[in-house]
Amino acid sequence: MEKSLLLKIQSNRLIYWGVFLFLLGLVVGLMAPLFANPRMGVSSHIEGILNGMFLIILGLIWDKILVSEKWLKITFWLAIYGTFMNWFGILLSAIFNGGKMLGIMAPTDESSPIVEGIIGFSLISLSIAMIATCVILLIGLKRKMSATI
Numbered sequence: 495m496e497k498s499l500l501l502k503i504q505s506n507r508l509i510y511w512g513v514f515l516f517l518l519g520l521v522v523g524l525m526a527p528l529f530a531n532p533r534m535g536v537s538s539h540i541e542g543i544l545n546g547m548f549l550i551i552l553g554l555i556w557d558k559i560l561v562s563e564k565w566l567k568i569t570f571w572l573a574i575y576g577t578f579m580n581w582f583g584i585l586l587s588a589i590f591n592g593g594k595m596l597g598i599m600a601p602t603d604e605s606s607p608i609v610e611g612i613i614g615f616s617l618i619s620l621s622i623a624m625i626a627t628c629v630i631l632l633i634g635l636k637r638k639m640s641a642t643i
Contacts, residue, residue: 497566501557504570508553511574515581516546522585534588541584545577552631559634560641569630576623583616593617 519542526535552573561569587593592605593613605613 495563497563500563500566504566505553505556508549508556508570508573510553511578512546512549512551512553514546515542515549515577518581519543519546522581522588526588529588530591531588531593534584534591534593538581538584538588542581545580549573549577555635558638559631560637561630561634565630565634569627569634572623572627572630576620576627579616579620579623583613583620586616587613 519539522535522542523539526532526539529535559566559569584593586609590605590609592609594610
C-alpha cells in the first residue's frame with residue numbers, strides 16, 4: 495500500500511476511534527454514580543474523554559510523523575490499545591471496586607484476584623504502550639522537522 499494512502503486511512507481511523515472513545519467516556523460519566531466505586535467511575539469518564547481527544551488530535555497530526563510504514567502501523571495499534579485499555583481498565587475498577595495498584599483512588603478492600611489481575615495487567619500494559627507511542631511520535635515528529643529545514 496502506498497504510504498500516503500496508509501497515512502490517510504490511519505488518520506481517519508484515529509479520528510473515528512477517538513470520537514467513539516469520547517462518546518464512551520460521556521456515557522460512563524452519566525453512569526458513574528451507579529458503580530461500586532463512583533470515584534473510579536468519574537476517573538473512567540475522564541480517561542475516555544481525554545484519551546478520545548488524544549486519538550482525535552493524533553489523527554489530525556498523523557501526516558506530520560516521519561517513520562516507516564512498519565512503525566506507523568505499530569504506533570497506530572499501540573495508540574488504539576493504550577487509549578482504550580486505559581478507559582477499560584479504570585472502568586473495570588469502578589464496576590468491581592478493584593484496583594489496588596491505583597493507590598488513593600482504590601478501595602480499602604481488594605476485589606477478586608482475577609479482577610485485580612486484569613486491572614493490573616491493563617495498567618501496566620497500557621503504560622508501556624503509551625510510553626512507546628509517545629517515543630515513536632517524538633522521533634517521527636523530530637524527523638519531519640529536520641526534513642523540512
